[in-house]
Amino acid sequence: MDVLEAIKGRRSIRAFKNQDVSAKTVEKLIDAAQWAPSAGNIQPWEFIIVRKPEIKRKLVDAALDQMFIEEAPVVIVVCANEEHSSQGYGVRGKTLYCIQDTAAAIQNIHLTAYSLRLGTCWVGAFREEETREILKIPHGIRPVAIVPIGYPAEAPTARMRKSTSQIVHYETF
Ligand SMILES: Cc1cc2nc3c(=O)[nH]c(=O)nc-3n(C[C@H](O)[C@H](O)[C@H](O)COP(=O)(O)O)c2cc1C
Numbered sequence: 001m002d003v004l005e006a007i008k009g010r011r012s013i014r015a016f017k018n019q020d021v022s023a024k025t026v027e028k029l030i031d032a033a034q035w036a037p038s039a040g041n042i043q044p045w046e047f048i049i050v051r052k053p054e055i056k057r058k059l060v061d062a063a064l065d066q067m068f069i070e071e072a073p074v075v076i077v078v079c080a081n082e083e084h085s086s087q088g089y090g091v092r093g094k095t096l097y098c099i100q101d102t103a104a105a106i107q108n109i110h111l112t113a114y115s116l117r118l119g120t121c122w123v124g125a126f127r128e129e130e131t132r133e134i135l136k137i138p139h140g141i142r143p144v145a146i147v148p149i150g151y152p153a154e155a156p157t158a159r160m161r162k163s164t165s166q167i168v169h170y171e172t173f
Contacts, residue, residue, distance in 0.1 A: 013119025
């Protein structure tokens with residue numbers, strides 16, 4: 001699939017068919033995530049793949065009752081390894097680069113999933129400490145996004161984007 005087609009065709013999907021996503025497909029998504037750029041090539045991302053209904057149920061609670069998370073056959077929780085980024089780049093590494101790097105990896109997951117006819121949603125609204133406890137995430141690793149993945153059971157229309165004149169500045173802000 002053409003990159004621009006994927007960028008413009010992808011939508012946040014919040015309803016999934018009762019159809020499994022194979023381990024091989026998940027591997028492809030992780031492989032795509034790994035090819036994201038990262039500051040100093042530190043690759044500070046970590047991925048937790050969740051399939052167990054009881055863990056997905058707890059994630060729904062931590063994510064303020066976003067029920068569609070448990071509808072998805074597989075959920076990838078993408079984390080940033082702050083420790084690794086701060087070893088390379090200090091405070092800027094910990095507070096900025098590791099989030100940027102991880103966000104780029106998350107976007108790769110979304111676009112690759114779309115190219116494989118899968119639906120995804122970037123879930124950022126969740127209680128971090130609760131999520132950390134559910135998934136036994138160690139100190140120095142920060143959960144950044146919960147990404148439910150499945151075959152879409154809805155086809156939402158595109159959400160409005162700002163006009164470029166609102167966001168582009170020439171020469172100075
Ligand atoms: C950082 C971030 C956090 C988000 N958190 C949530 C969320 O918690 N729940 C949700 O349903 N969608 C969430 N979204 C998805 C946005 O609502 C969605 O991307 C936006 O409305 C544009 O729609 P589109 O993805 O279909 O183009 C999040 C997106 C981003 C980038």
